[in-house]
Every structure is written in C-alpha cells, then in structure tokens.
Amino acid sequence: MSPRAKDEPTPGLVLVDKPPGWTSHDVVGRMRRLCATRKVGHAGTLDPMATGLLVIGVGKATRLLTYVVGHDKVYTATIRLGQSTITDDAEGDITATVDASGVTDAQIADALAGLVGDIQQVPSAVSAIKVDGQRAYKRVRDGEQVDLPARPVTVHEFTLLETRREGEVVDLDVRVHVSSGTYVRALARDLGSALGVGGHLTALRRTRVGDFRIEDAFTLDDLSTLVDAGEQVPRVPLGAAASDILPVRTLTAREAATLGFGQSVETGDAQGDGPFAGIDQTGELVAVLSPARGALKPDIVFRSANG
Structure with a gap:
C-alpha cells in the first residue's frame, strides 16, 4: 500500500441540523474533522441565515449527493411585508419601505394562492447562479446590474401558519413545499410585489429533503459530543440511503457480480426512466443503474468485482 493511502471512511449520509450563521461549506469543514476524512460533501446549499436539514455525504456516499439535490424541499419561513432588500432576505440592505398595515388577510391568502403550482420564477440576483462563468452574487457585490x-x-x-402585525410591517409565518x-426568498419578494408593498425573508428553516426529515438530524454539538466520547458519527448506510433517494432494482447474487465487472443486467x-438503486439481497448498494438499450447499465459502481 502506498504510504499516502488511507483507509476508506465508512460511507453513508449524515443528516445535520445546520445552525444559523454557518455556511454549508463551514459544516462540511467541521464534518471532515469529525469523520477524520476529506471525503465529505453536501447536497443543496443553505444560506448562512438559514437553519435546518443539510444532507452530508461521507466517503463513497458523496457520489449519491447529486441524486439528493433533485428532490423536493420543505421549509418553514417568515416573510416580512412592507420592506424590500437587495438580497430578498434579512442579510441585505433595505432598498424600499412601504406601509403594509392596510394589507388584508384576504389579500394575503389570494397572493399566496397565486404563487402555488407551476410558475416561472426569477431567481434572486444575489444567488449562486453563474453568469458568464461568475457567480451572480459576486457580480452584484461588484456593483453590476444582474x-x-x-x-x-x-x-x-405555500401555507400561511400565522400572521403578526406590528406598525407598518406584517410578518407571515409560512410552510413551503x-x-x-x-428560491424561497424569491417567493418572499414576489409575494410582497403581488401585494404592492414589497417583501423579504427574515427566517428560513429546511425541514425535509425528499424522504429525509429534520427530526432525524443531529446538531453539530451532538456529533462533537459523540466523537469526543469515542463513538463514530452516525450515518445512514449506503443501501438505506440509496433506497430513500432512488427507486430500487433488487439484484440476485449473479447480477450483483455482473455489475461489479461494469456490465449491464x-x-x-x-x-x-431511472436512475435506479441496484440493491443486493443483503440490502447493500451495488450500483446506480440507468436504462440503456433495453437493459440497465451501471452509472456508478459502489462494489466492484475486485472488492
């Protein structure tokens, strides 16, 4: 073995309850230390002001993250009507203030309903979307119009949970799927625009990603305590994780071996249309499969014939 070679970390997904003020990259950095490996990634960025579910991949499980990203998300959020900001959330400077005290409950309900369904959404200018190879948020911070x-x-x-009125602003607690x-902050912006008073996001918490739920997540403090006690960071095993993310194609022992050689089944x-999780009789993930020429070919092999 090469002197640089290291043991492959135990693969799996870790469900983390991200604290406020942390970037998703900050969480990945902490998880690298807790799991004693650099093979760590995340599925779906949360802004620093946001909290909640961040799906972390460790070891070979990082190759599953691309399939996690495409799943639906559920959030709870607070939207403030009467103030617009440059970032469409509380981290940006206020750009306009309008008295929202006259907005009625019925108008709010109608505006919420108008944003449900298949819509065309303009992302926030301060987003990670690339424009000519550069992140939109960097262009905005450099003074460009994006x-x-x-x-x-x-x-x-887009469900209203509670309304709080204070002076000229109205705060709405909502649940969004x-x-x-x-972009939930773009929904906040568009809701305020529809009501003619402007709006921005003041709080955001992600509670679900696909079938993964915040109730099953660990705080970073919880994980640090476990590691300090000599325990390993809890992971959702590859087989269980893939079964939660993708439809399952159950494999015979012969098929598992065939896929291990990179051949189709x-x-x-x-x-x-797939992709599918190829799971063997013991519940282990063998490969991620996609249809091709009337068969299923391995896109990613997690257990090769060579071990």
Missing part, C-alpha cells in the same frame, strides 16, 4: 432569466419551478404548498431549484422489475 438580470437573471425566469425558470420553471413548482410550488406544491417546493421543487428543487426554487436485465431491466427486470424496474419501471420508469
């Missing part, structure tokens, strides 16, 4: 094109997203739910790629009971 106009991003609208793109299709789906808002499955959206497709991947939807029959479609079997797999239905749809």
Whole structure:
C-alpha cells in the first residue's frame, strides 16, 4: 500500500441540523474533522441565515449527493411585508419601505394562492447562479446590474401558519413545499410585489429533503459530543440511503457480480426512466443503474468485482 493511502471512511449520509450563521461549506469543514476524512460533501446549499436539514455525504456516499439535490424541499419561513432588500432576505440592505398595515388577510391568502403550482420564477440576483462563468452574487457585490432569466419551478404548498402585525410591517409565518431549484426568498419578494408593498425573508428553516426529515438530524454539538466520547458519527448506510433517494432494482447474487465487472443486467422489475438503486439481497448498494438499450447499465459502481 502506498504510504499516502488511507483507509476508506465508512460511507453513508449524515443528516445535520445546520445552525444559523454557518455556511454549508463551514459544516462540511467541521464534518471532515469529525469523520477524520476529506471525503465529505453536501447536497443543496443553505444560506448562512438559514437553519435546518443539510444532507452530508461521507466517503463513497458523496457520489449519491447529486441524486439528493433533485428532490423536493420543505421549509418553514417568515416573510416580512412592507420592506424590500437587495438580497430578498434579512442579510441585505433595505432598498424600499412601504406601509403594509392596510394589507388584508384576504389579500394575503389570494397572493399566496397565486404563487402555488407551476410558475416561472426569477431567481434572486444575489444567488449562486453563474453568469458568464461568475457567480451572480459576486457580480452584484461588484456593483453590476444582474438580470437573471425566469425558470420553471413548482410550488406544491405555500401555507400561511400565522400572521403578526406590528406598525407598518406584517410578518407571515409560512410552510413551503417546493421543487428543487426554487428560491424561497424569491417567493418572499414576489409575494410582497403581488401585494404592492414589497417583501423579504427574515427566517428560513429546511425541514425535509425528499424522504429525509429534520427530526432525524443531529446538531453539530451532538456529533462533537459523540466523537469526543469515542463513538463514530452516525450515518445512514449506503443501501438505506440509496433506497430513500432512488427507486430500487433488487439484484440476485449473479447480477450483483455482473455489475461489479461494469456490465449491464436485465431491466427486470424496474419501471420508469431511472436512475435506479441496484440493491443486493443483503440490502447493500451495488450500483446506480440507468436504462440503456433495453437493459440497465451501471452509472456508478459502489462494489466492484475486485472488492
């Protein structure tokens, strides 16, 4: 073994409850130390002001993260009507103030309903979307005017939980269920615009990513305590993680061996366009599979014939 070679870390997904003020990259840095490996990544950035579920991949599980990103997300959030900001959230400077005290509950309900379904959303200018190879937020911070094109997203739910009125502003606590790629702060902006008073996001908490839920997540303090006590960071094993992310194609021992050599297997009971999680009889993930020429070919092999 090469002197540089290191043991492959135990692979799996870690569900982390991100604290406020931390970037997603900060969390990855802490997880690298807690898991004693640099093979750590995350699925779906949370802004520093946001809290909640961040799905972390360790070891070979980082190769599953691309499939996590595409899942729907659920958030709880607070939207302030009557103030607009340059970032569409509380981290940016206020650009306009309008008295929102006259906005009625019925008007709010109608505006919320108008943002549910398949919509065209213009992302916040201060976003990570690249414009000519450079992040939009960097262009804005450099003083440029950035106009991003609208793109299709789906808002499955935009539910009002509570309304709080104080002076000229109105705070709305909401629950939002959206497709991947939807910006909740852009929803806050568009809700305020529809009501004619402007709006921005003051709080955001992600509670679900696909089938992964915040109730099963660990805080960084919890994980640090476990590691200090000599325990390993809890992980969702590869097989269970892949089964939560992708439809499953159950494999025979022979098929698992075939995939281990990088060869295709029959479609079997797999239905749809895929990709599929190829799971063996013991519940272990063998490969991620995609349809090709009437069969299923391995896109990523997690257990090769060579071990």
